[in-house]
Amino acid sequence: MAKTPSPFRPLNINVLTVSDTRGLAEDTSGDALIEMLKEAGHTLHDRALVKDDVYAMRAVVSNWITDENAHVVLITGGTGFYSRDSTPEAIIPLLDKQVDGFGELFRQISHEEIGTSTIQSRALAGLANKTLIFCLPGSTGACRTAWNGIIKEQLDARHRPCNFVTMLLGPYQPPVHEV
Numbered sequence: 001m002a003k004t005p006s007p008f009r010p011l012n013i014n015v016l017t018v019s020d021t022r023g024l025a026e027d028t029s030g031d032a033l034i035e036m037l038k039e040a041g042h043t044l045h046d047r048a049l050v051k052d053d054v055y056a057m058r059a060v061v062s063n064w065i066t067d068e069n070a071h072v073v074l075i076t077g078g079t080g081f082y083s084r085d086s087t088p089e090a091i092i093p094l095l096d097k098q099v100d101g102f103g104e105l106f107r108q109i110s111h112e113e114i115g116t117s118t119i120q121s122r123a124l125a126g127l128a129n130k131t132l133i134f135c136l137p138g139s140t141g142a143c144r145t146a147w148n149g150i151i152k153e154q155l156d157a158r159h160r161p162c163n164f165v166t167m168l169l170g171p172y173q174p175p176v177h178e179v
Contacts, residue, residue, distance in 0.1 A: 006157040006172050009165050011071040012045035013037045013155075014064045018077035018087055019138065020052050028140045029076040036147045037074070042155065045070050052078045057090035065094065065131040071168045072155065073131060077138035079122045087135050088122045095126035095133070102134065102150065109149040110142060132164050 017030040027049060034044050046064065050056040064070045078087030102125035110118040125134045136146045157165040
């Protein structure tokens, strides 16, 4: 008997932009992430913009990972090597587990677009309190690369052989039809 494919299961996704220079009106990376997550069928749960400050980032993300209705956090910005770039330092202590392959795969995919400059990306992902967190570079192009090349499929229950949806929502329970 063939296994019934899993249906699409929408997730509640938070978007955090880390920037010392942009406000929400100029946040093209955050806007792009929101557009892509909605096009994929997910819901924007919350959005914030903070300065590149370890404690400001931790405060926002800590609130989101304690919200049982929040499944994913997408963070854009602060992953480079400039003195103020501190997203990895802010987020890593919150993680229960890192998704090591995310950063590796992101840099491999982005190498095709930006060449060896990709080594300056400290993109990462991990799980914190059953919430999946992705830390992405601040450029709109890098956010599109990460979403289209990795994240979109991993947030889709229909993607095989595996995805993160069951980890975030639990196993799919088909509706019971009472007679």
